[in-house]
Amino acid sequence: MPPNPPPQVQDPSKPLPGRLGNLSIPQQHTLEKFKKELQNEGFFVPERHDDATLLRFLRARQFDLVKAKEMIIAAEKWRKELDVDNIARFDYSEQPEVDKYYPQYYHSVDKDGRPVYIERLGKLDIKALYNITTQERQLKHLVQEYEKMIIQRFPACSAKVGHPVETSCTILDLHNVGIGQFYRVKDYVLAASQIGQNYYPETMGKFYICNAPYLFTTVWSIIKPWLDPVTVSKIAILGKDYKQELLAQIPAENLPRELGGTCECVGGCSMSDKGPWNESGIKAKAGGNGTMVEAGTEG
16 A cells, blocks of 8 residues: 555645635625725726735635725725835835844745745844934835835746745744843834735735744733734744744745855845846746836935
8 A cells, every 4th residue: 555645735826715716606796896896986996906906805804895995995095195106216225224233125935935024123223223214214115115025026926936926924033132122113013014914914924933032922912912813823933943944934045044044145135135026037927027116216
């Protein structure tokens, strides 16, 4: 008798329930009604509100049409207030200096083809950081990166692996982070969390919190109530022995050496922006850079 096959994991090339290609009849009807009501009420934006995007808002509200419509309308109002459609013009010229005191960057992909986003809170120097930037500019840059993720990174990753990629894989490194250090940046962390879950829902695939200190449970008790249960379910809190779990999800050659991988980008991984979105053949296959324009024309 042949040995039993190993347990099967979810094939990332096959859509999960509630996504295009795997909708129940009631979900399909809800999607159609959602689109029609947004059109009738003047909130539908054809160039951004494709079915995949509408489904993200529906999934975030468990296909409750009323709640999903409230959510997407609030997101549209926020976009107008912040002028998100022109956010690519925002010039975050201080980024190389910010990187020294609070590295936040995308770097390659995980084994499911998702873009990997890394934050190293342990390197935070709050005084030095706010000598060169402000929380408002940090958040504006965060939105700029979310837009780039939707418009450039997801399409490029999808073209690379041959199936839709709609979520990212995040690593938050808390090496050497103390409670006092977290409190000094908690307002930014909470504001960033709200932007992600309210305006870019269902884009988190996996979230690893590495090097979580013993007292992190206190910090987590502050953050957790601000997050919805679906978001919380995707977060893995790891201690110092995190490398094996990270490497089970991210190829070693795609993970920076300081996090247990083998990658050592010239000039440092945090400023390399390494990934399919910067591979010329993949960019062409994904349709170039979408509607983003080159940054550097607005302060």
